[in-house]
Amino acid sequence: MKTHLILSLKNLNFKLGKNTLLGVIGPVGSGKSSLLQSILGELDIVEGTLAVHGTLSYASQEPWIFSGSIRQNILFGSDFDKARYDEVLKVCELRKDFDQFPDRDFTLIGEKGANLSGGQKARINLARAIYKDADIYLLDDPLSAVDSIVSKVLYEDCINGFLAKKARILVTHQVYYLNTANHILVLNNGGIEIEGTYSQLLKSDNPLTVHLTEEIEEILKRQKSQDSAIEEQEARKISTTDVSKVNGKMKAIAKEMQEETSKGKVKGSLFLEFFKSGMSICEIVFLVSLLTVAQGSATVIDWFISFWTNIEEYQMTLNRTAVNGSLNSTVVDESVPFYMNWSSQTCLIIYGAILLFCLVTTLSRSLSFYKFILNCSENLHGMLFTGVTNTYMRFFDKNPSGRILNRFSKDIGSVDEILPRMLFEAARITLKMLGHLALVLYVNPASVIVVIILGILFSFIRIVYLRSSNNIKRLEGRMKSPVFSHLTATLEGLTTIRAFKAQNILRAEFDKHQDSHTSAWFMFISTSSAFGFSLDVICLMFIGSLTFSLIGLGEYFNLTGGDVGLAINQASALTQNIQFLVRFSADISNQLMSVERILEYKELIPEQQPEKPLLPSKSWPDKGIVSIEHLNMKYIEDGPTILKDVSVKINPKEKIGIVGRTGAGKSSLISAIFRLTPLEGKIYIDDINTKDITLKQLRSKVSIIPQDPILFSGTLRYNLDPFDEYSDETLYRALNEVELKDPNNIINRLENRVMDRGSNYSVGQRQLICLARAIIRNNKILVLDEATANVDPQTDALIQRTIREKFADCTVLTVAHRLNTIIDNDRILVLEAGEVVEFDHPYLLLQNKFGVFRKMVEETGIAMLRQFLETSSQNYQKLID
Numbered sequence: 001m002k003t004h005l006i007l008s009l010k011n012l013n014f015k016l017g018k019n020t021l022l023g024v025i026g027p028v029g030s031g032k033s034s035l036l037q038s039i040l041g042e043l044d045i046v047e048g049t050l051a052v053h054g055t056l057s058y059a060s061q062e063p064w065i066f067s068g069s070i071r072q073n074i075l076f077g078s079d080f081d082k083a084r085y086d087e088v089l090k091v092c093e094l095r096k097d098f099d100q101f102p103d104r105d106f107t108l109i110g111e112k113g114a115n116l117s118g119g120q121k122a123r124i125n126l127a128r129a130i131y132k133d134a135d136i137y138l139l140d141d142p143l144s145a146v147d148s149i150v151s152k153v154l155y156e157d158c159i160n161g162f163l164a165k166k167a168r169i170l171v172t173h174q175v176y177y178l179n180t181a182n183h184i185l186v187l188n189n190g191g192i193e194i195e196g197t198y199s200q201l202l203k204s205d206n207p208l209t210v211h212l213t214e215e216i217e218e219i220l221k222r223q224k225s226q227d228s229a230i231e232e233q234e235a236r237k238i239s240t241t242d243v244s245k246v247n248g249k250m251k252a253i254a255k256e257m258q259e260e261t262s263k264g265k266v267k268g269s270l271f272l273e274f275f276k277s278g279m280s281i282c283e284i285v286f287l288v289s290l291l292t293v294a295q296g297s298a299t300v301i302d303w304f305i306s307f308w309t310n311i312e313e314y315q316m317t318l319n320r321t322a323v324n325g326s327l328n329s330t331v332v333d334e335s336v337p338f339y340m341n342w343s344s345q346t347c348l349i350i351y352g353a354i355l356l357f358c359l360v361t362t363l364s365r366s367l368s369f370y371k372f373i374l375n376c377s378e379n380l381h382g383m384l385f386t387g388v389t390n391t392y393m394r395f396f397d398k399n400p401s402g403r404i405l406n407r408f409s410k411d412i413g414s415v416d417e418i419l420p421r422m423l424f425e426a427a428r429i430t431l432k433m434l435g436h437l438a439l440v441l442y443v444n445p446a447s448v449i450v451v452i453i454l455g456i457l458f459s460f461i462r463i464v465y466l467r468s469s470n471n472i473k474r475l476e477g478r479m480k481s482p483v484f485s486h487l488t489a490t491l492e493g494l495t496t497i498r499a500f501k502a503q504n505i506l507r508a509e510f511d512k513h514q515d516s517h518t519s520a521w522f523m524f525i526s527t528s529s530a531f532g533f534s535l536d537v538i539c540l541m542f543i544g545s546l547t548f549s550l551i552g553l554g555e556y557f558n559l560t561g562g563d564v565g566l567a568i569n570q571a572s573a574l575t576q577n578i579q580f581l582v583r584f585s586a587d588i589s590n591q592l593m594s595v596e597r598i599l600e601y602k603e604l605i606p607e608q609q610p611e612k613p614l615l616p617s618k619s620w621p622d623k624g625i626v627s628i629e630h631l632n633m634k635y636i637e638d639g640p641t642i643l644k645d646v647s648v649k650i651n652p653k654e655k656i657g658i659v660g661r662t663g664a665g666k667s668s669l670i671s672a673i674f675r676l677t678p679l680e681g682k683i684y685i686d687d688i689n690t691k692d693i694t695l696k697q698l699r700s701k702v703s704i705i706p707q708d709p710i711l712f713s714g715t716l717r718y719n720l721d722p723f724d725e726y727s728d729e730t731l732y733r734a735l736n737e738v739e740l741k742d743p744n745n746i747i748n749r750l751e752n753r754v755m756d757r758g759s760n761y762s763v764g765q766r767q768l769i770c771l772a773r774a775i776i777r778n779n780k781i782l783v784l785d786e787a788t789a790n791v792d793p794q795t796d797a798l799i800q801r802t803i804r805e806k807f808a809d810c811t812v813l814t815v816a817h818r819l820n821t822i823i824d825n826d827r828i829l830v831l832e833a834g835e836v837v838e839f840d841h842p843y844l845l846l847q848n849k850f851g852v853f854r855k856m857v858e859e860t861g862i863a864m865l866r867q868f869l870e871t872s873s874q875n876y877q878k879l880i881d
Contacts, residue, residue: 026187028764054135058499063125065113278376297358299435402485411594624811631681657822660831709766711758843872
């Protein structure tokens with residue numbers, strides 16, 4: 001197999017039969033996920049053959065959740081079979097979760113499962129895969145995102161129970177389950193290092209399998225003596241209070257995720273806001289003056305043509321009468337203005353001068369206008385970008401990416417391309433219309449009555465039109481967001497979509513969103529057409545009435561042929577321009593919807609920054625003391641308090657484990673340390689209140705390795721050192737320390753390409769790159785958010801060893817879902833419902849038989865409790881000695 005000219009798999013030979021469980025294990029980057037991708041047809045075959053007999057179902061390593069109900073995510077286009085559906089919910093441990101939700105499995109979930117926990121997303125992803133009645137099930141590490149108790153239930157009841165009669169390929173890092181697998185493949189560098197049954201692997205002297213089998217045997221001893229009664233009853237217990245809390249949270253999130261839309265006509269202040277965004281008062285005055293002068297020169301040209309025509313008409317009459325001898329030339333010269341005797345050459349020179357002046361001012365007008373207006377749109381984009389990037393993280397949880405992309409694509413496109421042209425045309429036509437009006441009234445003052453009536457009619461029609469068109473335009477903009485969101489979700493889940501042969505389902509869903517948007521757009525076009533037709537009828541009536549009035553009143557006003565021609569020409573142009581002006585003004589009002597939507601994001605509440613920030617020393621923090629005093633935190637201003645009066649002090653170099661049940665506030669505490677949400681109370685780092693320094697200073701001095709590793713599109717160098725602060729030697733040293741600098745590894749050059757979200761690297765490799773990034777920063781405080789949940793035991797051991805060695809002099813805070821990862825920590829912080837209930841050495845916490853931490857450990861089994869007591873006792877003895 002190959003992608004981007006790099007062999008992902010090589011020399012693979014195996015056969016999978018019915019009723020067979022094939023386990024696939026191996027270190028990071030060994031090709032486990034690539035094996036499943038090749039079976040799905042996602043990777044090109046360079047050499048050899050691959051035959052798949054039967055239908056496939058697939059559970060991806062990173063859960064794919066799309067916007068919709070939970071049931072829609074599980075069924076994914078399949079027919080609803082109640083018996084099978086209920087059984088799937090049971091074996092995937094989802095029933096009790098659904099009992100917490102306001103509408104059970106009909107509850108709407110946001111983009112990427114914003115209102116679900118990581119474990120819930122993983123189980124829904126697995127439920128989708130097993131609900132499909134397929135012949136072969138490809139399961140890419142479905143057990144890592146859940147705790148050990150739930151993973152055991154999923155393996156026994158789902159993978160080895162519900163799917164027992166199916167062919168299964170299970171990629172996993174929970175190697176202790178593989179003693180029941182029919183066959184095991186151990187991959188390394190894209191090839192099979194060794195294969196066989198569990199018993200055969202135990203007898204192997206291969207260094208890789210020796211390590212894995214030792215891990216298997218050690219954990220199996222713990223699993224055999226677990227207390228199943230405790231697992232079943234205690235681990236999944238949910239109180240009525242918990243259900244009501246989750247109900248309220250789900251409803252609040254669902255309400256938040258609805259897009260707010262303003263109503264009514266566009267406020268006049270939007271014009272002012274738009275121009276103020278990129279122009280000063282002096283620039284506005286200069287631009288208006290330039291527009292007026294340019295249009296004035298154009299109007300003078302029209303007038304001068306009529307003036308020249310009258311001169312030529314007079315001189316022709318004069319010549320004709322002179323020939324007939326009926327007029328004394330001397331008298332004529334004295335009875336008319338001097339300019340009536342101008343020659344054609346003189347008029348031509350004057351006309352040329354006016355035309356040249358008009359050309360210069362018109363060109364200057366256009367260049368200046370677009371320069372200033374594009375400056376406004378550029379600044380609006382800057383405001384939008386600043387507003388989005390400086391707001392709290394909660395904004396991204398409640399707003400789908402499509403909604404945000406809609407602002408940056410469609411709305412910015414309107415402000416960049418459509419609005420400037422319309423504003424320019426409206427300004428030009430307004431001044432041109434005033435010039436035409438002046439000439440018409442100059443010739444026929446009585447026309448003012450018709451013009452006033454015309455203006456009243458146009459204004460009335462415009463008001464009626466805007467009442468509907470503004471709201472329709474808002475609706476059209478709102479309908480565009482689901483199109484972007486659906487497209488984003490589809491691109492992220494392409495592998496799953498193709499594995500389920502669900503292209504038609506997604507296409508139909510896209511068509512539904514596109515039809516909704518097109519319907520709104522068609523309604524907008526229809527109202528615009530009706531508006532234009534009404535204007536055409538009124539303009540036709542005006543031209544007719546003016547023409548008849550000139551014919552009837554021409555002799556009374558002593559009008560010449562030039563005057564009548566000028567009046568009709570200018571009236572025709574006037575009505576046309578009035579029509580265009582009314583249309584453009586209405587279109588501008590509609591396009592200002594985009595300005596309104598952009599300004600909504602400009603007004604997003606920014607993250608708190610101190611007015612006069614302190615400037616800590618470059619070496620801050622040099623100790624790593626973290627002191628939290630009376631910390632309270634809410635995600636929503638009128639929502640529930642997530643953290644309640646949390647007060648703890650963490651000493652230098654301490655290793656602190658943070659534990660608690662789902663919703664206890666573990667991740668919220670990390671958010672508070674990084675000031676990702678508004679908070680009350682104080683957090684000190686080395687005696688400096690984090691509220692007194694800038695967010696950049698704070699976040700650059702605290703490293704984090706998240707559970708879901710984040711990589712950006714670019715190069716490996718950019719992901720390790722985005723601001724070019726470190727030498728190549730430092731970067732390579734960090735890669736060496738996490739064992740990624742290897743000639744046989746695809747990560748061997750800093751200029752290696754990183755695809756979007758790091759999709760060309762495995763999850764484990766991404767995690768190690770994040771670890772390397774933390775090593776490079778060399779900060780005194782490190783936060784781990786279950787950083788080893790999705791990696792194999794070897795990588796887990798590597799990460800733990802690297803943290804112990806490289807961060808021995810650092811304060812380390814570890815959010816743990818698997819208790820064995822923090823049992824050797826100096827102290828453990830136990831949270832429950834946002835409050836600190838215990839904070840002490842793990843050995844002392846385990847001595848309290850009624851303590852929360854003791855109960856959490858008991859739920860993992862008696863053997864695990866004994867081991868924890870032994871390990872913590874040894875560590876505690878070393879501490880007091």
